[in-house]
Amino acid sequence: MEYQNIDISTWTQVGEGGNGKTYVHPGHPDLLLKVNNPPRCDEATVKQERDAAQHVFDLGIPTPRMFDMVRVGDGYGQLVEIIKGKKSLSRICSDDPSRISEMAKLLASLGLQLHAMICDTEFFPSRKDLALKGIDASDFVADDDREKMRAFVQSIEDEKTCLHGDFQMGNLIISADGKPYWIDLGWFSHGSPMFDIGHFFMTCQVYSQFPAAQEIFHMSQEQLKSFWNAFAEAYTGNKDISAFTALAGKFAPLDACIRSILMPTPEAYKKLFAGLVHSLVEKFY
Known part of the structure; x- marks a missing residue:
């Protein structure tokens, strides 16, 4: 499957947790880019996380909406709804x-x-x-x-x-x-x-x-x-x-x-x- 290729150098890091980092871009004010730390940035892992989050959203549990998977360098990331002022x-x-x-x-x-x-x-x-x-x-x-x-x-x-x-x-x-x-x-x-x-x-x-x-x-x-x-x-x-x-x-x-x-x-x-x-x-x- 073809994924949009993201140039991470054009995004600004705004968060970091135990499993990865998050980024924003002035051209995409409603999106947050989430990138896992290696080795959990492979296609299968990121897809599983995205699909799980989408199913949770479908259950009616409050969680940010999921958008596309993207290619980030040698790995993959997810574009998700940005929660303003979170x-x-x-x-x-x-x-x-x-x-x-x-x-x-x-x-x-x-x-x-x-x-x-x-x-x-x-x-x-x-x-x-x-x-x-x-x-x-x-x-x-x-x-x-x-x-x-x-x-x-x-x-x-x-x-x-x-x-x-x-x-x-x-x-x-x-x-x-x-x-x-x-x-x-x-x-x-x-x-x-x-x-x-x-x-x-x-x-x-x-x-x-x-x-x-x-x-x-x-x-x-x-x-x-x-x-x-x-x-x-x-x-x-x-x-x-x-x-x-x-x-x-x-x-x-x-x-x-x-x-x-x-x-x-x-x-x-x-x-x-x-x-x-x-x-x-x-x-x-």
């Missing part, structure tokens, strides 16, 4: 830390809405199935940990609930007129909402110790943990979040295994992930 919840918290609790409550409220929706199970994968595949494929996981996680996943009920797949404060943006939009939907799936919560637990309680994560989310470790506490209270409606946090911790190592098949773990990081998974299994299983 800010992610993480950026809002970075600019004004006094709003952490407010933004955590907003993520919880919109997360509950998302987790009340029925997914298109013909198109989107089962998170439970991905977890089982990830557990088997993660060669950095110790055998004892693998067996414990597999037994736990097999006990999880199959659900048709919508899951974001990369549920965190950086993937919910607010427009200048106050409208929320979910972004980065390539890992959208269906299953128990706790898969999303386990992923978010990893963000706030595990990855938050690393400077790279703090830079991505524009928040300190303390701020990310505060965000989790406020989120958990709002999501559950309870001040006592100990049981919810413990269950999230049980789902958390599954997320590391799922990640290993969606975004293969580099050899240099396998020892790190092995330690993270083992510590979570030891604490929560």
Whole structure:
């Protein structure tokens, strides 16, 4: 298939996340160019992400409209609707830390809405199935940990609930007129909402110790943990979040295994992930 060729030197970078960069062009004021970091800028990956986002849009979930795939250098990108004056919840918290609790409550409220929706199970994968595949494929996981996680996943009920797949404060943006939009939907799936919560637990309680994560989310470790506490209270409606946090911790190592098949773990990081998974299994299983 022929794609429009984009000269990236004529576009201005306006954003950067863990997976890629975004650009704008004065000649296309309504478009945002999204380009993944290598190796996730290949044609198949970008097409899958675009198709997933389009299906999410068709479900009636608020997300920017998708337009064309384009060629960018040796890789591919996506042209998407630009959301005027948008800010992610993480950026809002970075600019004004006094709003952490407010933004955590907003993520919880919109997360509950998302987790009340029925997914298109013909198109989107089962998170439970991905977890089982990830557990088997993660060669950095110790055998004892693998067996414990597999037994736990097999006990999880199959659900048709919508899951974001990369549920965190950086993937919910607010427009200048106050409208929320979910972004980065390539890992959208269906299953128990706790898969999303386990992923978010990893963000706030595990990855938050690393400077790279703090830079991505524009928040300190303390701020990310505060965000989790406020989120958990709002999501559950309870001040006592100990049981919810413990269950999230049980789902958390599954997320590391799922990640290993969606975004293969580099050899240099396998020892790190092995330690993270083992510590979570030891604490929560």
